[in-house]
Amino acid sequence: MSAKLTLVVALWLSLPLTAAAASFDCKKAGNDIEKRICASPTISVLDELLAEAYADARQRGDADQLKRTQRQWLSYARNSCEDDACLAQAYAGRLAALTLFPEPSSVRDALYRETTEACFVADNPEGVSCEGEAESTIHVTATGRDRGWVKASLWFFNGHSCTFSGAARSTGDGIRAVQDDEDPEFRCELLLRPTETGIITEASENCRMYCGARGSLDRIELPLLR
Incomplete structure (x- = not known):
């Protein structure tokens, strides 16, 4: 028990x-x-x-x-x-x-990664061509017990992507990272919420500026690699 x-x-x-x-x-x-x-x-x-x-x-x-x-x-x-x-x-x-509660969980080094097919719009009957692989990653690096750094590189259909890099801290509901903290117009807040197999993200509205037209930092699920 x-x-x-x-x-x-x-x-x-x-x-x-x-x-x-x-x-x-x-x-x-x-x-x-x-x-x-x-x-x-x-x-x-x-x-x-x-x-x-x-x-x-x-x-x-x-x-x-x-x-x-x-x-x-x-x-x-x-x-x-x-x-x-x-x-x-x-x-x-x-x-x-x-x-x-409210003791924060420790920030630990972790890599969340998923590999999918790389698909693009194509001039064929299906309208799509998939060739090779595309990798999406979120990397957490610990800088202290409840502090760290988060880097995200996400790939989406037709070559669109998202990138994120910001200081992070442990909170009661996960790891919360911020990019462009000092500029409200560009401030992007990204929460990494733990799941049974990895994480799922929650992103603020401004995070859309860090993505291509078909990309999003919000509601992204990635498995823990290590």
Whole structure:
């Protein structure tokens, strides 16, 4: 059993049975997830523990950042569960994260890379010609415990591309990098959010200026190479 699951189980076993109540009024449960929470004494207690941990975390760190990550957890982790085992695992993970909040994760050297076919507009029946390979990379270089540098070189259809280079820092939701920090007109903010296999990016509006017509720094998923 992992340390975070051990912590959750220990907390649950320490509570009296009468404490098995969700953080909301079960009479007003409005969807299948809420009804499943209310139907399980275990999940009900986990839900109440989570509400308490969330309230404590709000007192320690950035409330807006915490709210964003909580909404993401609700949408992509908890609300995607179809059984109690999945819910228990989701709650255990979130409880562990809230316990650590707002401690930043370390920035570490990493290379995210994907190789695809190099395709161009062509004068043929298909209108497309693919020959050779094109490589998209995002390289993270650590310069301190929670500081670093991010370089991105992304390739898209018909030779369009994006480039990015900026100082980065670790935040509660990933690694946030900025190019042209001192010029609001050209300032581009790029967030590298971790996934199970690598990262997915979120880019500000100004980042479009660093891309060709068919390119984008936003919502790019790349696997971790090393």
